[in-house]
Amino acid sequence: MALHPEAAALLARSHRLGSDPRNTNYAGGNASAKGVAPDPVTGDDVELMWVKGSGGDLGTLTAEGLAVLRLDRLRALRGVYEGEEREDEMVAALDYCLHGKGAAAPSIDTAMHGLVDAPHVDHLHPDSGIALACAADGEKLTADCFGDTVAWVPWRRPGFQLGLDIAAVQAANPEAIGCVLGGHGITAWGATSEECEANALRIIRTAETFLAEQGRPEPFGPVIKGYEALPEADRRARAAALAPYVRALASRDHPQVGHFDDSDAVLDFLARAEHPRLAALGTSCPDHFLRTKVRPLVLDLPPTVELTEAISRLDELHTAYREEYAAYYTRHAEPGSPPMRGADPAIVLIPGVGMFSFGKDKQTARVAGEFYLNAINVMRGAEAVSSYAPIEESEKFRIEYWALEEAKLRRIPRPKALATRVALVTGAGSGIGKAIARRLVTEGACVVVADLDAASGAAVAEELGGPDRAVAVTADVTSEDQVAGAFAAAALAFGGVDLVVNNAGISISKPLAETTVRDWDLQHAVMARGSFLVAREAARVMRAQGLGGDLVYIASKNAVFAGPNNVAYSAAKADQAHQVRLLAAELGGDGIRVNGVNPDGVVRGSGIFAGGWGAQRAATYGIEEEKLGEFYAQRTLLKREVLPEHVANAVFALTGGELTHTTGLHIPVDAGVAGAFLR
Structure with missing residues (x-):
C-alpha cells in the first residue's frame, strides 16, 4: 500500500530535522x-494523525515507526479525562484511537500532537531551546528572544495535560509559531x-x-x-588505565x-x-x-595525581554516590513506585x-555520553544569559520512576547471552578468528578485532556492524607494546575486556631435520609467547574490573596428537594447551575461567591453510591440496569436515553462560x- 502523501512528507521532514544534532538528540x-x-470499512473519509511512535528516532524513522490514530477518537478523550492524577490512564486509552494494526505504539507525547490545532507539529530538544527552558528566568528570556512569536509553557511532565496546556497557549496566541516548554524543549507547528x-x-x-549575542564570555x-x-x-593513556576501574564502579x-569522550567541550567544562x-545540579530535559x-x-x-590516588578517590566517591542515590530514591518513592533499578552512575567525569x-x-553508552554533552551545552547557554535552573529533583524522580517508563523498560526484549560483554579476538581478520568474532557479535558482545593485517581487521570490524559493535586494532602478538596497545584500545572503545580469545597463529610444517632455529623461534613467538602476553594483559584488565572473565585458547588436536613433519607447530600448541591448565589454576580466584578449543583440519576459510600450510600438509600426506579438507574428514570418526564456524560454536558454548563452573577444559x-582423545 502506498504511503499517504502527508505521512511521506512527515518522514522526509523528520529525517532532515533528526540528522542535525543542533535540532534534537538521538531518539529525542x-x-x-x-x-x-x-x-x-465504511469507505468514508476520516481524519488521521501520523506521529513518531514510542522509542523511535527522527533521523532514521520509517513508516513502520509511525503510530496512526483516528483524530476524532483522540480528541474525544478530552471528555473522559478526569485530571492530572488520572493522566497515566490516558496513555492506555490511546490504543483505542489507533487506526489499523501493525503500527508503532503511541508515545507519551502523542496527545500533544493531536490536541494542538495544526496540521503539522514538531516537538524537539535542541540545546539552544533547552538552555532558555532551563534558565532561572526562562519565561522572560523567551519573550526577549522571540517577542510574541513564541509562547512560554511552564514545566509539566509530558502527557495529556501538557498537550492541553500547549493547545490552550496556542489558542491564546494565534500569532505564535511555537512555544518553549519550561525545563524541557520546544514545540512548533504549521499549516x-x-x-x-x-x-x-x-x-x-x-x-x-x-x-551567542547576549551571552557573557566564560559562562x-x-x-x-x-x-x-x-x-x-x-x-588517552590515562583514560585507558582508568577505564577498567571506572567500568567496575559503573x-x-x-x-x-563503556564509551569514552574527550572532546573539547567536555574537557573545557571540566x-x-x-x-x-x-x-x-544534574540534567533537566527528561530525555x-x-x-x-x-x-x-x-x-x-587534577589529572596529574598518581593513578593509585585517583582510583582510591573514585572508589570513595562511588560509595558516596550510591548512598546519595539510595537517599534520593527513599526521599521520593511512594508505595507504588517501581523498585530502585541501580545506584551506579551512568556518567563519570x-x-x-x-x-x-x-x-x-x-x-546506549555512546548515546548517554552524547546526552550529557547536550546537557553541557544547555548549561553553557543558560549560564551565559542567566543561571542554570533545572527542574526539581522530585519531578526528575516522577519521570525516572514513572510507571509508564517502567512499562516501557519491561517491553525491551530479553538481552542476548553475551550482552554487556566485551571480547578481544586475536587473529580475527580471517578464518577461525573472523568466525569467532562474528559469532560473538551475533550473541550480543562488543568485539575488538585484533589482527596483524590492519586492512583485514578493519574490513571485518566494518562487516560486523562498525564502532557500536566492533572496532579493529592492529596488533603483533609477539610485541608487548602492541598487545598492551590493543587492550588500551579496547578500554577506550568499550570500557575494558571480559572475554579474550587467543587465536592468532602461524604454521610451519617441516621435517625435524629441515626445521630451522628461526622456524622454531617464530612459531613459538607467535603462539606460545603471544598467547602468554595476551593472557597476561587480559588478566591485568580483568582483575582491575573485578567482573571475572573468560580466556579461551584456540589450541589444536596437534597439542595432544603426534604427527609427522610438525614439531615446531605441535610443540607450540602443546605449550598453549598447558597454559590453559596453568592459568585456570592461577586465575580462578579472580573469577577468570580459562579454557581451550582443539580444532583439527580447518581448511576452508582458514588463513593459515591459505598461507601455505595447506600445501605443506597435503605434500606430507601425498594428496592434492584441494582434497585436503575431504582427507581430514575421512580420517575422523564422524566423517565430517570441520569449518571455522564449528570452532566459533565451541567458543560460544564455553562463554555463553551455560558452563559457568567450567575451567581448565579443552573441547575437541x-x-x-581417536588419537587425540583427552585423558
Whole structure:
C-alpha cells in the first residue's frame, strides 16, 4: 500500500530535522502530520494523525515507526479525562484511537500532537531551546528572544495535560509559531510540513543567535589551575588505565559497556571553576536524565595525581554516590513506585581526561555520553544569559520512576547471552578468528578485532556492524607494546575486556631435520609467547574490573596428537594447551575461567591453510591440496569436515553462560580423532 502523501512528507521532514544534532538528540523529540484518508470499512473519509511512535528516532524513522490514530477518537478523550492524577490512564486509552494494526505504539507525547490545532507539529530538544527552558528566568528570556512569536509553557511532565496546556497557549496566541516548554524543549507547528519545519528551525536558530549575542564570555568561570586537559597522548593513556576501574564502579549493580569522550567541550567544562556546582545540579530535559541519571559522578582531583590516588578517590566517591542515590530514591518513592533499578552512575567525569558513559550496550553508552554533552551545552547557554535552573529533583524522580517508563523498560526484549560483554579476538581478520568474532557479535558482545593485517581487521570490524559493535586494532602478538596497545584500545572503545580469545597463529610444517632455529623461534613467538602476553594483559584488565572473565585458547588436536613433519607447530600448541591448565589454576580466584578449543583440519576459510600450510600438509600426506579438507574428514570418526564456524560454536558454548563452573577444559572440535582423545 502506498504511503499517504502527508505521512511521506512527515518522514522526509523528520529525517532532515533528526540528522542535525543542533535540532534534537538521538531518539529525542517527535513529529506528526494530520490528513484525510478513507476508512477501510465504511469507505468514508476520516481524519488521521501520523506521529513518531514510542522509542523511535527522527533521523532514521520509517513508516513502520509511525503510530496512526483516528483524530476524532483522540480528541474525544478530552471528555473522559478526569485530571492530572488520572493522566497515566490516558496513555492506555490511546490504543483505542489507533487506526489499523501493525503500527508503532503511541508515545507519551502523542496527545500533544493531536490536541494542538495544526496540521503539522514538531516537538524537539535542541540545546539552544533547552538552555532558555532551563534558565532561572526562562519565561522572560523567551519573550526577549522571540517577542510574541513564541509562547512560554511552564514545566509539566509530558502527557495529556501538557498537550492541553500547549493547545490552550496556542489558542491564546494565534500569532505564535511555537512555544518553549519550561525545563524541557520546544514545540512548533504549521499549516504545511514545510512551514512547520521552517518554524521549528526558526525557533532553534533564533535561540542560538540570541545566546551567542547576549551571552557573557566564560559562562563556566575561569580555568582551574592544574585542571587543564592533558596532552592527547597522555590523556588517552590515562583514560585507558582508568577505564577498567571506572567500568567496575559503573557495573556494581549490573554489567555495563563503556564509551569514552574527550572532546573539547567536555574537557573545557571540566577545567572550569563552576563545573562542580553545575554537575551537582544534574540534567533537566527528561530525555537527558533518563539516560544520564540525575547527576554524574565527578572526580575532584587534577589529572596529574598518581593513578593509585585517583582510583582510591573514585572508589570513595562511588560509595558516596550510591548512598546519595539510595537517599534520593527513599526521599521520593511512594508505595507504588517501581523498585530502585541501580545506584551506579551512568556518567563519570574525570577533569583533564574526559567523560566515561555507560549503558547496556555500546550504542546506549555512546548515546548517554552524547546526552550529557547536550546537557553541557544547555548549561553553557543558560549560564551565559542567566543561571542554570533545572527542574526539581522530585519531578526528575516522577519521570525516572514513572510507571509508564517502567512499562516501557519491561517491553525491551530479553538481552542476548553475551550482552554487556566485551571480547578481544586475536587473529580475527580471517578464518577461525573472523568466525569467532562474528559469532560473538551475533550473541550480543562488543568485539575488538585484533589482527596483524590492519586492512583485514578493519574490513571485518566494518562487516560486523562498525564502532557500536566492533572496532579493529592492529596488533603483533609477539610485541608487548602492541598487545598492551590493543587492550588500551579496547578500554577506550568499550570500557575494558571480559572475554579474550587467543587465536592468532602461524604454521610451519617441516621435517625435524629441515626445521630451522628461526622456524622454531617464530612459531613459538607467535603462539606460545603471544598467547602468554595476551593472557597476561587480559588478566591485568580483568582483575582491575573485578567482573571475572573468560580466556579461551584456540589450541589444536596437534597439542595432544603426534604427527609427522610438525614439531615446531605441535610443540607450540602443546605449550598453549598447558597454559590453559596453568592459568585456570592461577586465575580462578579472580573469577577468570580459562579454557581451550582443539580444532583439527580447518581448511576452508582458514588463513593459515591459505598461507601455505595447506600445501605443506597435503605434500606430507601425498594428496592434492584441494582434497585436503575431504582427507581430514575421512580420517575422523564422524566423517565430517570441520569449518571455522564449528570452532566459533565451541567458543560460544564455553562463554555463553551455560558452563559457568567450567575451567581448565579443552573441547575437541575435530569430528572425532581417536588419537587425540583427552585423558
